[in-house]
Amino acid sequence: xxxxxxxxxxxxxxxxxxxxxxxxxxxxxxxxxxxxxxxxxxxxxxxxxxxxxxxxxxxxxxxxxxxxxxxxxxxxxxxxxxxxxxxxxxxxxxxxxxxxxxxxxxxxxxxxxxxxxxxxxxxxxxxxxxxxxxxxxxxxxxxxxxxxxxxxxxxxxxxxxxxxxxxxxxxxxxxxxxxxxxxxxxxxxxxxxxxxxxxxxxxxxxxxxxxxxxxxxxxxxxxxxxxxxxxxxxxxxxxxxxxx
Amino acid sequence: xxxxxxxxxxxxxxxxxxxxxxxxxxxxxxxxxxxxxxxxxxxxxxxxxxxxxxxxxxxxxxxxxxxxxxxxxxxxxxxxxxxxxxxxxxxxxxxxxxxxxxxxxxxxxxxxxxxxxxxxxxxxxxxxxxxxxxxxxxxxxxxxxxxxxxxxxxxxxxxxxxxxxxxxxxxxxxxxxxxxxxxxxxxxxxxxxxxxxxxxxxxxxxxxxxxxxxxxxxxxxxxxxxxxxxxxxxxxxxxxxxxxxxxxxxxxxxxxxxxxxxxxxxxxxxxxxxxxxxxxxxxxxxxxxxxxxxxxxxxxxxxxxxxxxxx
Ligand code: SF4
Ligand code: SF4
Numbered sequence: 001x002x003x004x005x006x007x008x009x010x011x012x013x014x015x016x017x018x019x020x021x022x023x024x025x026x027x028x029x030x031x032x033x034x035x036x037x038x039x040x041x042x043x044x045x046x047x048x049x050x051x052x053x054x055x056x057x058x059x060x061x062x063x064x065x066x067x068x069x070x071x072x073x074x075x076x077x078x079x080x081x082x083x084x085x086x087x088x089x090x091x092x093x094x095x096x097x098x099x100x101x102x103x104x105x106x107x108x109x110x111x112x113x114x115x116x117x118x119x120x121x122x123x124x125x126x127x128x129x130x131x132x133x134x135x136x137x138x139x140x141x142x143x144x145x146x147x148x149x150x151x152x153x154x155x156x157x158x159x160x161x162x163x164x165x166x167x168x169x170x171x172x173x174x175x176x177x178x179x180x181x182x183x184x185x186x187x188x189x190x191x192x193x194x195x196x197x198x199x200x201x202x203x204x205x206x207x208x209x210x211x212x213x214x215x216x217x218x219x220x221x222x223x224x225x226x227x228x229x230x231x232x233x234x235x236x237x238x239x240x241x242x243x244x
Numbered sequence: 245x246x247x248x249x250x251x252x253x254x255x256x257x258x259x260x261x262x263x264x265x266x267x268x269x270x271x272x273x274x275x276x277x278x279x280x281x282x283x284x285x286x287x288x289x290x291x292x293x294x295x296x297x298x299x300x301x302x303x304x305x306x307x308x309x310x311x312x313x314x315x316x317x318x319x320x321x322x323x324x325x326x327x328x329x330x331x332x333x334x335x336x337x338x339x340x341x342x343x344x345x346x347x348x349x350x351x352x353x354x355x356x357x358x359x360x361x362x363x364x365x366x367x368x369x370x371x372x373x374x375x376x377x378x379x380x381x382x383x384x385x386x387x388x389x390x391x392x393x394x395x396x397x398x399x400x401x402x403x404x405x406x407x408x409x410x411x412x413x414x415x416x417x418x419x420x421x422x423x424x425x426x427x428x429x430x431x432x433x434x435x436x437x438x439x440x441x442x443x444x445x446x447x448x449x450x451x452x453x454x455x456x457x458x459x460x461x462x463x464x465x466x467x468x469x470x471x472x473x474x475x476x477x478x479x480x481x482x483x484x485x486x487x488x489x490x491x492x493x494x495x496x497x498x499x500x501x502x503x504x505x506x507x508x509x510x511x512x513x514x515x516x517x518x519x520x521x522x523x524x525x526x527x528x529x530x531x532x533x534x535x536x537x538x539x540x541x542x543x544x545x546x547x548x549x550x551x552x553x554x555x
Contacts, residue, residue: 002322004321018458051472053470057474062469063467067464077552088379088381092321092322092324092380094324094325094328095317096314115307115315121480123380125382126548127476136306138307193457198449198454200381
């Protein structure tokens, strides 16, 4: 059913720290590795070793240069489905393939119902849905539904693959509907934000903006290098002769 | 947005088809146009043929067309599903209307009711098509109050120009329909100019800043996540150079509006059978012009995902 639930019991989602993300792409690879055998498998690659490689990925990491009056900095920015609370990707779906779960708020696609009309990908402002041209259906992040409830995994591994892989702990997973949860506390403490709030999709995932520039940066005591310029006169002649 | 030919053709053909169907339903049902056998056969055949060809072409861009029937299920939330349901339901009164007109040679009584119901179905279907586009918030050029009226006006315009061509062709030309097709074409032209004016001045609140959550200053894309174009860029990252867009706008205006206006005006001055020539030409030229217009409707629409790619 593509009507949205009025309320979901939990709001499972990710909190992504733009301050600590180093853009190593570990989450991207871990996501692909898990999910190409997971719930939405396969994540088809087209022409993987050729000149026009293309394929389905649930998570992509961009790099931006953010320049303000405080100076500029590089910000690495992972982008994946935000499991929005009011996602038009679900309501536009004509077949009922797209749905939002009442139990935990995860937005999923039933691959057996999808007709590949692509309208949901037009309705998602964040580019979270990618079409699998090989299978003819739409695919997207599942928040690793097949990991987070998986009794065969050790307790600490029951998190999305991207969260498990991140070497700088820039990705956090939890219930954003519970104000007491660790992720909600983190969002409150760091001033986490919604992406494109003006569109009214109410994304569940939050992004933690980079911390403010600091004046306490270490100063560099070394003297500036001198310009290299050929010496003139007698000493210069000796230098040139000896250098030859 | 990528202007896929199947979708461009679909909206142009079904728009003209439903416009013609609605006009035949109303004008036939109210006995304003005669229950002429050839008009019924060719007119309704053309209308239903355009609709069917458009619907078939739109299934051509589905990844799994064999499951297409599932698209009728989510009419409670989805405009695409509503469009599917409305288009299929409209075939019922339209078929009965055709039966009455062509086989029984009458357009009054139950046939008239079928005609009026077909006209209502046609208008509802065009509205659902318009709403598919008008409801998409990530595409500011579509998510505007200009989109839904545009679909209705263009359906009335292409439908009335087609109807006029048929009437003139069969030598039963009606001044009323001739005037209607002229006014509808002028209205279409005016609406398109107003839409372009509105879109050229759009101030879109969504920026690279709100897309990334990085407040203040400038956000410049340093590096994409991938080196080649992916689905997102192929489907939604389509860009058209400003100079091409200006040229194509001129071409669309010439073919869809200016030439048809001149040709329809010429029809006024000519006696039958000569009047049929400019009338038929007007319909053909306008259809080609509307294909260009619809191509631009996609090509000039900018999806918010392009912000992530610095486009
Ligand atoms: S990010 Fe896009 S695909 Fe994910 S729930 Fe929101 S609108 Fe849907
Ligand atoms: S592509 Fe599939 S999931 Fe998306 S709207 Fe169409 S049928 Fe629904």
